[in-house]
Amino acid sequence: xxxxxxxxxxxxxxxxxxxxxxxxxxxxxxxxxxxxxxxxxxxxxxxxxxxxxxxxxxxxxxxxxxxxxxxxxxxxxxxxxxxxxxxxxxxxxxxxxxxxxxxxxxxxxxxxxxxxxxxxxxxxxxxxxxxxxxxxxxxxxxxxxxxxxxxxxxxxxxxxxxxxxxxxxxxxxxxxxxxxxxxxxxxxxxxxxxxxxxxxxxxxxxxxxxxxxxxxxxxxxxxxxxxxxxxxxxxxxxxxxxxxxxxxxxxxxxxxxxxxxxxxxxxxxxxxxxxxxxxxxxxxxxxxxxxxxxxxxxxxxxxxxxxxxxxxxxxxxxxxxxxxxxxxxxxxxxxxxxxxxxxxxxxxxxxxxxxxxxxxxxxxxxxxxxxxxxxxxxxxxxxxxxxxxxxxxxxxxxxxxxxxxxxxxxxxxxxxxxx
Amino acid sequence: xxxxxxxxxxxxxxxxxxxxxxxxxxxxxxxxxxxxxxxxxxxxxxxxxxxxxxxxxxxxxxxxxxxxxxxxxxxxxxxxxxxxxxxxxxxxxxxxxxxxxxxxxxxxxxxxxxxxxxxxxxxxxxxxxxxxxxxxxxxxxxxxxxxxxxxxxx
Numbered sequence: 024x025x026x027x028x029x030x031x032x033x034x035x036x037x038x039x040x041x042x043x044x045x046x047x048x049x050x051x052x053x054x055x056x057x058x059x060x061x062x063x064x065x066x067x068x069x070x071x072x073x074x075x076x077x078x079x080x081x082x083x084x085x086x087x088x089x090x091x092x093x094x095x096x097x098x099x100x101x102x103x104x105x106x107x108x109x110x111x112x113x114x115x116x117x118x119x120x121x122x123x124x125x126x127x128x129x130x131x132x133x134x135x136x137x138x139x140x141x142x143x144x145x146x147x148x149x150x151x152x153x154x155x156x157x158x159x160x161x162x163x164x165x166x167x168x169x170x171x172x173x174x175x176x177x178x179x180x181x182x183x184x185x186x187x188x189x190x191x192x193x194x195x196x197x198x199x200x201x202x203x204x205x206x207x208x209x210x211x212x213x214x215x216x217x218x219x220x221x222x223x224x225x226x227x228x229x230x231x232x233x234x235x236x237x238x239x240x241x242x243x244x245x246x247x248x249x250x251x252x253x254x255x256x257x258x259x260x261x262x263x264x265x266x267x268x269x270x271x272x273x274x275x276x277x278x279x280x281x282x283x284x285x286x287x288x289x290x291x292x293x294x295x296x297x298x299x300x301x302x303x304x305x306x307x308x309x310x311x312x313x314x315x316x317x318x319x320x321x322x323x324x325x326x327x328x329x330x331x332x333x334x335x336x337x338x339x340x341x342x343x344x345x346x347x348x349x350x351x352x353x354x355x356x357x358x359x360x361x362x363x364x365x366x367x368x369x370x371x372x373x374x375x376x377x378x379x380x381x382x383x384x385x386x387x388x389x390x391x392x393x394x395x396x397x398x399x400x401x402x403x404x405x406x407x408x409x410x411x412x413x414x415x416x417x418x419x420x421x422x423x424x425x426x427x428x429x430x431x432x433x434x435x436x437x438x439x440x441x442x
Numbered sequence: 443x444x445x446x447x448x449x450x451x452x453x454x455x456x457x458x459x460x461x462x463x464x465x466x467x468x469x470x471x472x473x474x475x476x477x478x479x480x481x482x483x484x485x486x487x488x489x490x491x492x493x494x495x496x497x498x499x500x501x502x503x504x505x506x507x508x509x510x511x512x513x514x515x516x517x518x519x520x521x522x523x524x525x526x527x528x529x530x531x532x533x534x535x536x537x538x539x540x541x542x543x544x545x546x547x548x549x550x551x552x553x554x555x556x557x558x559x560x561x562x563x564x565x566x567x568x569x570x571x572x573x574x575x576x577x578x579x580x581x582x583x584x585x586x587x588x589x590x591x592x593x594x595x596x
Contacts, residue, residue: 056443379508381482385569386451389443398483405483411506412483440451441509 039340041423044332047072048421058391061429066211066239066370066417067395069264071325078324079266082317090316091290101316108319109306112271115326116256117247123279125272125306126314130238131161133257133272134205136309137234138165140282141203141255148174151200153231155180155188155217156407157210160400162236166205180206182407186213186362194225201231208240208256212399212415213362214345214370216244223253232278238262242419243341243368245334248273260318264420265325269318272309279305286311329420337420341369344418348427352416355434361408369418372399375434378441380414386440387433394430450565450572451509459509464502464519471500476592477582479574484511488519488582497526501583508575514563515579521556527587533557534580541576543567 045051050070053060062070082104088097090105106121113121127133146152152166156179166177178201180193188206197204204226209216219235226233234255237246241258248256255278259270274282284291284302288311293301302308329337348371352358357376375383384396395415398405405411416430471489478485486505493499501519506512522530533553537560539546549557566576578593585593 381484381508381572381575382451382510385572386447389447397481402483440447441456 039336041340041421044421045423047074047328049073049076051421055391055393056389059425059429061390061392061426061433063416063418063422063426063430064393064395065242065262065419065422066415068261068267069242069419070421071266071321072264072328074328075265075321075324079317079321082320086320087317089313104323105314105316105319108323111323111326115245115330116241116271116273117249118273119249120276122305123248123273123276125274125279125309126319127257127270127272127309128268128315129259129261129270130236130257131165131270133255133270134161134234134236135165136272136285137255137257137274138169140285140309141278142166142169142175143173144281144283146173146175146202149176149200150202151176151178151198153178153180153193153196153201153204153206153226155193155206156182157186157188157213157215157401157404158205158207159211159236159238160402161238162205162207163403175202176200179403182213182215182404186210186215186364188215188217188222188364190218190221190225193222197225197229197231199230201226201229203232203234205234205236207236207238208246209243209368209370210362210364210401210404211239211370212372212401212404212413213364214367214372214417215362215364216240216366216368218366219253220251223251227252239368239370244338254278260322260325263322263325264328266315266318266321269315269322271322274305276305279309282308284308284311288312290314332420340420341418341422344422344424344427345369345371347424348416348418348430351427351431352434355431355438357438358434361410361413369422370415371417372413372415374410374413375437376441378437380412382441383414383434383437386437387430390429390433390436392426392430392433446565446568450569452562452565454562455509455513458513458516462503462512462516464516465504466502467504468500468502471502473586473589475582475586475590477505477578477585478592478594479507479511479578480594482508482575484508484575484578486511486515486579486582488515488579488586490522490583490586492527492587495526496528497524498522498530498587499524503579503582507578508572510563510566510572510575511578514576517559517563518579518583521559522583529553530583530587534584537563537580538577540564541566541573 088101090102109121232254237258256273261267291311361372380396473490484507491500503515566572581593
């Protein structure tokens with residue numbers, strides 16, 4: 024896990040060893056319905072490498088106890104592992120201090136934390152939050168709940184037909200009423216990479232704070248939160264080849280320490296009496312109750328894993344797959360790619376003639392191919408493009424050109440059935 | 443697996459999916475209900491005109507969905523016409539069991555032809571995720587004739 028050898032480049036060159044990488048993922052070596060497993064749904068949740076599974080197994084078998092409580096050996100070991108994971112995350116994101124890393128259940132929980140705690144403390148009726156048209160429901164609904172509770176306004180940045188975030192329109196929406204801008208780093212449907220650095224710059228000029236939904240973004244190009252200078256950045260472990268049940272909310276420390284607790288319970292308190300309770304500072308303030316201890320260990324192992332390969336190399340590999348898949352899919356008669364932004368991550372949404380994506384999903388599964396079908400928790404975006412649903416292929420660090428060839432063959436099989 | 447796919451996507455289903463029957467909004471409908479499959483976003487509205495003797499004089503639908511759900515709605519609206527509500531309830535019950543791969547028991551003679559037609563949709567039993575596609579229209583019909591405004595498969 025601590026190996027420093029870095030595997031290089033894309034699988035079109037011989038130095039990015041996708042074969043060796045695939046050998047680390049037991050699920051990729053399954054046979055599905057008599058075909059090799061072409062797993063193209065990493066955008067929904069990624070498969071896990073042995074390195075993550077083994078670390079978690081070790082943590083459960085030999086290093087397990089509750090954290091921050093017992094004065095005994097295993098409890099100390101588990102606490103060290105948990106806090107070391109926080110340090111690993113901080114380093115991965117280039118946070119100033121591990122205290123800026125709050126472990127949550129996932130991105131949804133992280134955004135809800137901000138909506139409840141920050142939202143109710145700092146926002147009031149008439150204030151505005153700006154989101155974009157390509158947000159996942161997790162970055163829409165918490166703000167609607169806040170709107171209904173305290174009377175803020177929601178403004179939506181449009182996207183163009185290709186799926187580009189419209190910066191000029193965003194700038195027009197900004198005003199002294201804007202208190203928060205909450206946008207995605209990478210669209211889970213269109214693959215659009217949003218120029219979040221420009222978003223942060225413009226928002227800050229207008230005195231607004233910024234939350235970035237990094238569920239897809241951190242996976243495809245990593246993040247340096249100091250360079251970005253946003254106020255919050257959220258991501259989830261399970262899309263980063265780590266376990267489910269753990270996500271991260273990064274926030275600027277002074278801001279976090281001005282925010283009231285979101286959930287009350289053990290571990291987040293300083294002192295409790297029936298008359299008055301005082302709270303610890305971040306991150307403990309926001310981690311009530313027993314945390315996802317072994318999941319944190321798994322996340323740290325996943326971070327080690329991707330760091331060993333190198334985020335730049337992974338991004339280059341995924342770009343090469345995107346460059347291979349885009350023309351290959353476009354060549355299928357009747358196939359339309361939804362989302363052709365100038366700057367895209369390894370995500371391709373498409374429709375095939377008038378065949379519903381669920382029919383596509385079921386039929387290509389018979390050929391061993393796994394894609395996501397449906398509205399991708401982004402119904403407003405589906406409406407924007409006038410489609411009820413799309414099929415979506417998304418690439419991971421282990422994806423290869425054979426997966427894409429298998430997808431193309433399977434889509435031709437769908438057409439054969441519907442002909 | 444590919445045999446199961448061929449069984450699910452039979453010619454008759456593809457035909458109903460592409461050219462749905464009774465795809466319209468009858469102005470004189472006495473009942474209507476919306477059906478929603480929130481996980482996949484499929485939506486349809488079922489319209490029913492019920493006569494004085496509790497029998498269905500007309501049934502139609504509008505909406506969007508996969509080949510299975512549209513074909514099911516198309517076939518259903520054909521089949522229920524002329525039947526009493528109580529018969530439609532019984533037919534739904536049997537059809538639901540068929541889709542779940544459950545034992546349907548003795549088939550009453552009056553439903554034999556209808557169930558023979560509906561049998562083409564029973565291929566969904568091999569695909570648990572798709573059962574809700576085949577039954578959405580029926581859930582919605584059930585909601586409509588029993589005075590509920592909406593049905594959901596979740």
